[in-house]
Amino acid sequence: MKNKNNISFIIENIKQDLISSGKTKAYRKISHANEKLRLLIYVEKSSSEWSLALGVFINNENLILPVMPRIKGINFKTIEQYNLKGTLVELNRNFDENIFINLIHDIMQRLNNLDTQRRISQIFMQTLELWKLFFSNNKLPLSEEGQIGLIGELFVLDELISNLKGSKDDFLKAWKGPLRGKHDFSLSKGSIEVKTSIGDFDRKFNIHGEDQLEIEKGKQLYLINPVMEIDENGKNINFYVNKIKTKLGHSNSTIVKFDHLLASYGYHFFHHEYYENEGVKLIYHKDYTYLVDEKFPKIIPQQFMPSIKIKDYVVFSESCINSIISRDTSFMGGSV
Numbered sequence: 429m430k431n432k433n434n435i436s437f438i439i440e441n442i443k444q445d446l447i448s449s450g451k452t453k454a455y456r457k458i459s460h461a462n463e464k465l466r467l468l469i470y471v472e473k474s475s476s477e478w479s480l481a482l483g484v485f486i487n488n489e490n491l492i493l494p495v496m497p498r499i500k501g502i503n504f505k506t507i508e509q510y511n512l513k514g515t516l517v518e519l520n521r522n523f524d525e526n527i528f529i530n531l532i533h534d535i536m537q538r539l540n541n542l543d544t545q546r547r548i549s550q551i552f553m554q555t556l557e558l559w560k561l562f563f564s565n566n567k568l569p570l571s572e573e574g575q576i577g578l579i580g581e582l583f584v585l586d587e588l589i590s591n592l593k594g595s596k597d598d599f600l601k602a603w604k605g606p607l608r609g610k611h612d613f614s615l616s617k618g619s620i621e622v623k624t625s626i627g628d629f630d631r632k633f634n635i636h637g638e639d640q641l642e643i644e645k646g647k648q649l650y651l652i653n654p655v656m657e658i659d660e661n662g663k664n665i666n667f668y669v670n671k672i673k674t675k676l677g678h679s680n681s682t683i684v685k686f687d688h689l690l691a692s693y694g695y696h697f698f699h700h701e702y703y704e705n706e707g708v709k710l711i712y713h714k715d716y717t718y719l720v721d722e723k724f725p726k727i728i729p730q731q732f733m734p735s736i737k738i739k740d741y742v743v744f745s746e747s748c749i750n751s752i753i754s755r756d757t758s759f760m761g762g763s764v
C-alpha cells in the first residue's frame with residue numbers, strides 16, 4: 429500500500445507542477461530498492477486530459493521486449509533516455525488511472541529483486557502477459573460462488589503439495605481447473621474433480637456435462653469434496669492464495685505461473701482489498717474423497733441417443749456413500 433500511495437503522490441505532484449508551470453509534460457524517477465532498474469513516470473497534459481506512462485530501463489543495458497504485448501487500454505513502444513533504450517508502458521487517455529497505478533506497483537514488486545538483464549526482461553514480459561489476462565477477462569471480483577470454488581481447488585492444491593513429491597512447477601502443471609481442463613487436477617496416479625460444499629447437510633454435486641466424470645484411460649478418477657462453513661471468523665480467498673505462495677517458495681517465475689493460473693480462474697491481486705473486506709470467509713469442516721468408478725452414480729457419455737445431450741445434472745451425496753474411500757489408499761503418496 430505504501431508503494432502505491434507513493435506512486436499516486438508522484439503523479440499528483442507532477443500534475444500540480446505542470447499546472448503551475450504551464451508546461452505540458454514532465455517525468456519523475458520512482459525510488460525503489462533495485463539498483464539495476466530505473467523506473468520513470470511520465471505525465472502529459474492535453475487540454476483537460478492527462479496521459480500517464482511508465483518507462484522501464486536497465487542501467488547500462490537496453491531493455492527492448494522481443495514482442496510488444498497487445499493489451500486493450502495500454503500501448504507499448506521502445507523509448508530512449510539516458511542513452512539507454514527501454515520500454516514505455518503507456519495508458520490510453522480516459523482509461524482507469526487507479527488500475528494503471530496497480531500495474532506500476534506490480535511491475536515494481538516483481539522486478540525488485542532481479543539482478544540480470546535476462547531475468548528482468550523475462551519476468552517483465554510475464555508480468556505484462558499476466559495483466560493481459562486481467563484486461564481481457566471480466567475485471568470484476570469473483571462472485572461468492574466463484575470464490576468458494578477457487579478456495580476448494582486451492583485447498584486440494586495445498587494438500588497435494590503437502591503429501592506428494594515433485595517440483596513446484598509440476599504441481600502447477602497438474603492444476604487444470606483454471607484452464608478449463610477436463611478435470612481440475614491431472615496426476616500421474618489419477619485425476620481429481622473438486623466439488624466444494626457449504627455445510628455437511630444435504631450435500632450435492634453439480635456435474636457439468638456428460639464428460640466431467642468420464643474416466644481417462646489408464647487412470648483412476650477421484651472426486652474430492654471439501655466441506656466448509658461460512659463464518660465471519662473464517663479465512664478469505666487471499667489467505668489460501670498466500671498459503672500456496674509460501675509453499676511455492678521465492679522463485680519469481682514459479683510465482684508468476686501461479687498468478688497466471690489464478691488470473692485465468694478470475695482472481696486478480698488487484699481485488700485484494702475487496703476480498704479482505706467483502707469476500708466470503710470460510711472455515712474448513714471436513715472433506716470426503718470418492719472413487720468415481722462404475723458404482724458411482726453418473727451419466728455416461730453416449731448413454732443416450734446422439735440427439736440428446738445432458739448439459740448439467742446433480743448427484744446427491746447420499747447416493748455416493750459406498751464410493752467414499754480413505755485418501756491414504758488413493759492418490760496420496762508417491763509423486764505428483
